[in-house]
């Protein structure tokens with residue numbers, strides 16, 4: 182493995198504990214900072230488990246080889262491929278050569294192929310590990326309960342568990358909480374449905390009422406013939422209310438003394454009940470890894486000028502001297518010329534690029550051009566048209582690509598890079614939305630740009646920010662916001678959207694002080 186990943190010399194204490202816990206067969210709940218190596222260690226544990234079971238199969242003591250052993254659930258297709266490429270890379274240097282297809286395969290829904298095409302090779306050669314999105318796996322088992330050979334399943338992993346399992350936060354408004362609980366109960370998401378399929382649904386609803394007869398399939402507890410698979414859940418953000426649901430109400434975890442291993446890199450991560458959902462859980466210092474991650478916030482006014490958000494502090498002399506920024510941010514310091522307007526209109530074929538988006542992209546392009554040595558990521562709001570934004574950035578001369586780790590130029594070639602200080606004459610800007618960034622590991626990434634305020638507030642910001650500063654490295658997170666402006670809803674209602682204020686409130690909750698971006702007022 183060291184040949185495949187030369188920078189990985191030895192596991193951290195948390196990784197050691199995770200690997201040990203997975204190999205012990207107990208259920209695991211893991212919370213540790215972004216980029217601390219949770220996913221990597223998990224993979225090593227699954228591969229080690231597999232070596233053990235291959236040995237057992239040979240000696241005739243293990244489960245049949247025709248069944249999937251581990252089901253690894255991830256929130257999006259790109260993360261599934263990232264895990265797969267890691268395995269592929271390790272497989273290249275494995276001494277005992279098993280075909281890659283018998284070690285791991287992917288089950289996701291995407292536009293490249295219908296689900297049945299992803300399913301066929303899994304049915305033909307059931308691999309030890311299936312890496313999939315809950316939507317795809319659920320769709321497969323709902324269409325045909327025998328579509329996936331899961332009889333010998335020994336481990337289920339839910340990565341980014343808080344993203345995949347919806348839960349009710351603790352609110353002052355108890356009525357709102359009840360309403361949310363009812364909504365989840367009526368329309369459970371795919372991960373809940375899938376885990377209920379594997380482990381059986383809890384026998385009571387969230388208000389303590391018995392569920393209908395067909396829902397009372399608490400297989401986990403009534404199973405006598407087959408042991409329920411080990412369950413591993415992990416994330417950099419696992420809030421108290423979700424943990425309470427998982428451990429007390431879900432019915433998925435084994436109950437009993439010593440059956441669950443809770444692991445955290447931060448001793449204060451499992452907070453007492455009285456501080457649940459309080460400021461402590463919002464803090465960036467307990468979520469975002471890295472030793473030197475700076476947070477900048479640029480506010481673009483209606484004429485395209487960029488300002489630092491109010492309250493931003495100057496970088497310390499030490500920080501300033503290490504800053505990569507080489508030229509002042511010259512963006513839009515003069516009024517828009519007719520050529521600018523013509524370019525903006527030419528770029529806006531679909532009529533979806535308003536002036537504020539255009540100026541925001543221009544600010545990203547300028548900052549990217551002067552500051553990024555090799556690789557940056559731009560995260561757009563979930564409804565933004567990625568390709569169209571890429572076209573605009575390319576018109577500004579930026580080497581921008583939609584993030585898609587299946588394609589080399591769009592992300593794949595940036596996975597697993599071990600040369601962290603590399604620079605490039607023509608740096609790359611990968612463009613994505615929030616839906617495809619959780620858990621992604623692009624080792625050479627130095628900058629994350631965020632356009633606007635992302636859905637999901639603090640937790641989304643923390644996860645997106647966590648794409649830099651991985652495994653102790655540094656980086657910059659640069660949010661680009663529009664100044665307070667009016668928005669017109671579909672029903673014609675006009676309201677004010679004050680992104681700088683929203684961001685200021687979020688920064689305060691996260692305990693982050695914005696640092697001034699150099700040469701911006």
Ligand SMILES: Nc1ncnc2c1ncn2[C@@H]1O[C@H](COP(=O)(O)OP(=O)(O)OP(=O)(O)O)[C@@H](O)[C@H]1O
Pocket residue numbers: 186188189190191192193196213214215216217218219220221222416417619620621622624647651652
């Ligand atoms: N023991 C180690 N020594 C050095 N580098 C490591 C070690 N373990 C993992 N890494 C590297 O650290 C990076 C981050 O790993 P990983 O994606 O597993 O983090 P994570 O904790 O799962 O992050 P996130 O919370 O964002 O999903 C990867 O590039 C991986 O190769």
